[in-house]
Amino acid sequence: MPENISSASEARLTGTRVVQLGILAVVAILVTSAIVLFVNLPNAGAFNDAVADIFVLNDVRDPQAIRMLEVLAQSGTAFSKVLASYRAIIFVLMVFATALLIACLVFLVTIVTLNKRMGEIERSGIQVSSLVLSREERVVILNNMEFKLTDAAMETLAVLAEARMDDDVLTGAELEAMVSGRHAADCDEAAGATRIKRLRDTLGNQMVSELLVKNIARRGYMLAIDKGVIKMI
Amino acid sequence: MKQHRFLAAIVVATTVMAGPLHAGCYADYRARMDNPLRLHYGVVELPANACSVAAAPPVVSSLIAAGGWTLLEVVSVFDDAGLDARRENAGEYFLRF
Numbered sequence: 001m002p003e004n005i006s007s008a009s010e011a012r013l014t015g016t017r018v019v020q021l022g023i024l025a026v027v028a029i030l031v032t033s034a035i036v037l038f039v040n041l042p043n044a045g046a047f048n049d050a051v052a053d054i055f056v057l058n059d060v061r062d063p064q065a066i067r068m069l070e071v072l073a074q075s076g077t078a079f080s081k082v083l084a085s086y087r088a089i090i091f092v093l094m095v096f097a098t099a100l101l102i103a104c105l106v107f108l109v110t111i112v113t114l115n116k117r118m119g120e121i122e123r124s125g126i127q128v129s130s131l132v133l134s135r136e137e138r139v140v141i142l143n144n145m146e147f148k149l150t151d152a153a154m155e156t157l158a159v160l161a162e163a164r165m166d167d168d169v170l171t172g173a174e175l176e177a178m179v180s181g182r183h184a185a186d187c188d189e190a191a192g193a194t195r196i197k198r199l200r201d202t203l204g205n206q207m208v209s210e211l212l213v214k215n216i217a218r219r220g221y222m223l224a225i226d227k228g229v230i231k232m233i
Numbered sequence: 234m235k236q237h238r239f240l241a242a243i244v245v246a247t248t249v250m251a252g253p254l255h256a257g258c259y260a261d262y263r264a265r266m267d268n269p270l271r272l273h274y275g276v277v278e279l280p281a282n283a284c285s286v287a288a289a290p291p292v293v294s295s296l297i298a299a300g301g302w303t304l305l306e307v308v309s310v311f312d313d314a315g316l317d318a319r320r321e322n323a324g325e326y327f328l329r330f
Contacts, residue, residue, distance in 0.1 A: 048270040056263055056305050061274045061322040073270035 022105045030098045034091065041087055047076025126211065133158055140203070147206040153199045155179045160199075172196070257313045258284035261323065262293050264302040273302070275326030276319050279310065286310050296330040 172192025
């Protein structure tokens with residue numbers, strides 16, 4: 001089923017594109033609404049024009065009444081200054097709204113991407129995020145799980161870890177040489193393979209009992225997994 | 234001599250017939266001035282060739298522009314008979330421009 005195949009890096013790539021498009025859309029919408037806001041807000045002369053209309057439409061002729069209309073227009077002009085400050089406040093709020101929307105979008109896409117990656121990780125089984133070796137206590141801590149190893153297995157794992165840190169690949173003979181301190185030419189390939197096998201056995205055994213087949217003291221054994229994930233074919 | 238009397242008759246007739254046309258033509262109007270808004274109602278005298286509501290606005294506009302005013306509307310056009318009724322309302326803008 002090829003349509004089910006996806007990779008975390010691919011998801012991240014589409015995620016970034018969605019973020020860019022989304023941010024562009026948000027900015028475009030808010031710029032448009034800001035323009036509409038500023039265009040539709042009445043300008044400072046709107047009150048004066050309205051008063052002039054009243055003057056014409058009501059056939060006002062009395063000088064006293066005209067004087068009253070002028071006073072009315074002055075109070076309107078005073079209010080239009082308030083309106084200008086409202087406009088500034090509205091604009092600041094719009095900028096805040098833009099910032100919040102962009103932040104929301106970024107977080108949303110981050111969450112979606114993280115969820116996808118979580119899914120990948122869950123499906124790929126155990127993912128080692130930390131490996132701590134303690135030679136004195138003969139303990140290896142894998143993620144948060146502690147495993148006890150024999151001296152020999154501990155040596156093997158330590159050698160493998162050092163080789164990994166140098167990006168080296170060891171043959172069985174080289175492994176045996178490093179553990180025993182002899183020359184690689186004198187060592188047997190099979191001896192190294194045996195060490196690997198023993199390490200796998202002890203570590204694998206403990207790991208499976210930790211992760212899958214649990215032993216509950218004085219009661220018995222059970223699978224340490226969720227009921228819902230089991231399917232019989 | 235006879236011709237003289239005929240000409241004189243024509244002049245008299247023309248004067249008599251044209252008399253009412255020269256009786257004076259006036260318009261009342263409304264105007265505004267911005268910053269701060271000021272309004273007034275006033276009366277101006279119109280030349281005979283612009284003696285109608287349709288023809289008056291450009292003339293009135295140019296007259297009151299001398300005082301910095303902008304014309305809002307020409308209310309009506311009338312002759313001498315209508316002057317007194319509007320004198321009080323027009324106040325200081327009665328035939329000012």
